Amino acid sequence: MNRRLSMIAVPLGVVGILLLLIVPVPAWMLDALIVVNILFALVILLTTMFVKKPLDFSVFPSLLLVATLFRLGLNVASTRLVLGEGYAGQVIAAFGHVAVGGSIIIGAVVFLILVVIQFVVVTKGAERVAEVGARFTLDAMPGKQMAIDADLNAGLITETEARRRREEVSAEADFYGAMDGASKFVKGDAIAGIVIILINIIGGITIGMVQRGMEIGDALNTYTLLTIGDGLVTQIPALLMAVSTGMVVTRSNSETDMGDSAAAQLMQSRTALGIAAGAAVLMGFIPGMPILPFLGAGIVLAMLAQRVRTRERTAEQQARADEIEAAAPRAETTEDLLAQARVHALEIGLATDLVDLVNGSADDLLARVKALRRKLAMEMGFVIPPVRTRDSVELPPSTYSIRVAGVEVGRGQAPPGRALALGDHLESLPGEPTIEPVWGLAGKWVPTESRRNAELLGATVIDRVSVIVTHLSSIVGDHAARLLSREDVRVLTEGVRAENPAAVEELTPTPLSLAEVQRVLQGLLAERVPITDLPRIYEAVSLRAKTTTDPELLVEAARDALGAVLPAAFADDGVLRVVMIDPMLEQRMLEGLRPSEHGSQILLPPETIERVLTGVRDRIRSAEAEGGRAVLVCAPALRPAVHRLVAAQSPGTPVLSYQQASAGAATIETVGVIRSDAELPA
Template sequence: MNRNLSKIAVPIGVVGILMLLIVPTPAPILDVLIIVNIVLALVILLTTMFVKKPLDFSVFPSLLLVATLFRLGLNVASTRLVLGDGYAGQVIQAFGHVAVGGSIIIGSVVFLILVVIQFVVVTKGAERVAEVGARFTLDAMPGKQMAIDADLNAGLITDVEARKRRAEVSAEADFYGAMDGASKFVKGDAIAGIIIIIINVIGGIAIGMLQRGMEIGDAVNTYTLLTIGDGLVTQIPALLMAVSTGMIVTRSNAEEDMGTTASKQLGQSRTALLIAGGAAIVMGFIPGMPIIPFILVGAFLIIMAQRIRSAEAKAGRDADATERLENAPRPETTEDIIDGMRVHALEILLAPDLVDIVSGASDDLLARVKALRKKIAMDMGFVVPPVRTRDNLELPPSTYSLRIAGVEVGRGIAPPGKILALGDFLDGLPGELTVEPVFGLAGKWVPSEMRHAAEMTGAIVIDRVSVVVTHLSAVITDNAARLLSREDVRVLTDSVKAVNPSAVDELTPSPLSLSELQRVLQGLLSEKVPINDLARIYEALSLRAKVSVDPEGLIEAARQALGPALSAQYLDEGTLRVIMIDPVLEQSLVEGLRPTEFGSQILIDADRIESVIGSLKAAMAASESQGFSAVLVCAPALRPALRRLVSAQVNGIPVLSYHEATVSNIQIETVGVVRRDDALTS
């Protein structure tokens, strides 16, 4: 019932306002409506003081228009009664006789003062603030939208929160645009009030003299007082609405209401209150000044300053007690020892002078690491363990260390106040020469203020956080197999089962256990094969497991199922550039295959291995000299063993089987052939 009443209250009110403009209103009803108008304006003003941010009162522009229309309707109704009956109810009568003492001059002066305050001071200022606020809000809107998108892409907020923040930005722009227009209503209302008063005075005197035969003095006294009373009962609510407009457009977003915020901020300086209190007391002793009011005000300010001092001292004691309690040594428990023993999967250790890059801001190391974990999850198909970041006093200055399971796997430097410039023309720049830790590029750590100068030389400029995050990304990619735990495999398997239960039910716990699945997935990750398409991988494994559960065969079955995705990683404009193996050499390598507990191995003499590796290196060098990156292709049975043979010696060249390389819609270009005698045919 209440909800339905709230829905129709405003439409009914607008219809009532329309009736005020058309139908004569009895004086008692007009008294009630005038009181409602005054109270409504007061409620709106108080509401603007207690809201924490302007958007909490987003209905204000529309409410301002309705209130203005209501006031104009009351003006029409009261004018009809004043000119028609010479009486417009007790409220207007009281304002005309009691509020201004029945004096036309006093009433006129009071009314003019109210008009000047509203029109010249409040309305003009509110209009300008609303105009500037709308302009600044609209100008800042693209930047706010970009900031939201950046936070979303970095993983700092969810899609739901991003939509909510975008809606708030849009609502804020709409609100200030509406306020810019609504302020014109306030200005127009003030002008209308003056015109209505003039019309009522002239019309009242004319009616009194011409229709009612009143003397000019009696007509002026009667109708002018009623008109002034009518003007006061409408201008006072209009002034309150004008102040409300200025209040709402000058409010900034805060955590507390205006009164609480003003009290805190006015009382934040004890010295200011003491000086003001002393100045007030001194001014009281100026000859002719009333000393008692000045002394009372000054004493009040000094007392408030002393109370602030006591509050500050108490807050300081509480802070000291809290700090002592936090820093107090506590007995070491078994849980503390166990926590200290725990080995974290991933760690970033920072020298003490590097802790400034962990600031908690949206672009600091922690935020970038969070975004990196999300990116790797999307690219590789597994969730990177949380990265523990802490300082280490044992590290040299400006040094960071990357650890996996407590073992250091990477180290680099990121000097404070420096940026890394990578390029060929850095000799003219001051700084320390270095080697970029991921790609091995020569660079120089130059002062941050030299960024523009470094960019002018054509150098690539990288900030310290990007250096650390790029190094961490390479370490995670190279060690993805070590980071994939059995618990991760269980979580991934459960997620597949939720959408494709048949693929999981046919595979685990029989014929493959979680540990065997972990080994297969680790084998794929060790060759940088994404495991995003787990459903397809599990389907291929379930078919292969019916024949054999040999890990190498399972991995190859999974790779064959992912063939198009594997070759797509190495395409260059739709072309896959490959290095082939001479058929005679390939046949001899296949004949040398022997199964071992660590997988198949190629057992040939060292000279032949050296010859093959040398020929492969020459083929790769020739390809790179032409600006191409190539992959090595071979027979499916040979691929696992050949990959083990060349991965450690030829900088990890990708090795694909013929099945993986020969997929539809791919052009294959042979850029080299590996031969036994080191010859290279291109």
């Protein structure tokens, strides 16, 4: 019921306003509508003070239009009563006689002062702020969209969060654009108020003298007071709406409302409050000045300054106590030494000038790493170990390093006060040229104040934390097999047991141990195959394990069971581009296939192997240069050995068997063939 009432309240209100313009209303109803108008404007003004950011009150431009139309309707209704009956209700009469003491001159002066305040001061300033805000918001939209896309690509936010942020950016642009136009309503309302009051005065005097035979003095006194009262009851709400407009367009995004923000920021300087208190007392002793108001204000300011001083002392004592506690020597226990000697699975080392990246905010390095762990868990099927972050005096300035199991596997730069700009035509920007550590793209570390200039040049600008997190994400993908521990496999297996107990009971502890299951899952992760569909993997492996426990064959059984998942990861727009091996060369490879302790190997002359690898590398790169990805396909018996052979020189090159490539719904397009040895290029 309440929801339906909310849906029809505004349309019914607009219809009622239109009726005000046409149908005469009695004086008592006009009194009620004027009271509603004043309170409505007051509620809107107070609401603007308590919102934390402008978008929390995004309906304000529409309300401003409705309120303006409502006031104009009241102007028409009151004008009809003033000129027709010489009486427009108690509210207008009270404003005309009580509020201004029944004086035409005082009323006119008060009305003109209100108009000047609204039109010249508040409305003009709000109009300019709204115009500039709309322009800056629209100019910043491309950069904000690119930042959202960069965070999404780096895995720092989910698709849902990215969609929410894009909608917020779009809503912000729409809001400031609407405020730019809505500020014109306030300006037009002020002008209309002046015109209406002049028309009412001239019309009232004319009607009083011509139609009612009143003397000019009586007509002037009667109709001018009513007109001024009418002007005051409409200009006061108009002034409140103008102030509300200024409040909204000057309000910045904050975690607190205006009252809390103002109190915290005005009381941040004890010196400022103390000087103001002294100035107030001194002004009270100026001859002719009333001493009590100045003395009272000075005492209040002095009390506030003392309160700030007490708060600062408490904070200093607490900080000193924390420093003493942190600096106090503590006896190292055996557990402490073992913890320091323990090798962490993942570790990020930061140079001493990069510790500001770990600042405890919602967007610092630790928070972004936490979001990355959640994203990778959804993509790979297991939770990567916690990432330890520590500072290191051994690292050069502005340098970070990433370690896996205590071994450094990646290093990069993240200079303080800089952002990474990727793109062409960056020569005009200040900064140091660099190479992006993941994709090897040329870029430049530009000062943060030049970020806007870089975006205008078409560059993608990435903050320092995003650079580190993106690098970490790439390294985790490359070393996922090493990061999958025996305990992780146990937890994953117990999870499958809860949903599909039959798949686990047929797999472990017989015919396979937990260690052998771990080797199978590591074999999948080594080729970036997600293990999210564990029940299907376990079912395929348990069936294959009845005839063999060879890890290589078990991995192939799991890959075949995943079916369309494998080609779908490399298809572009429903097309899977493949590089094939010439049948004659493939036959020679099959003849040279030999089992070994580390998996199957292909025994061919070294020059043949070299030319095959060169052909694979050239054709894969050629396909990528044309704007698409390509995979190498071969016979199922050859796939593990071919992958092992190719991975040595071209890491990351996907290798699928014919069955795996054709398992999906993608259209297969051959983009290259590795010819036989006699036809390979010299």
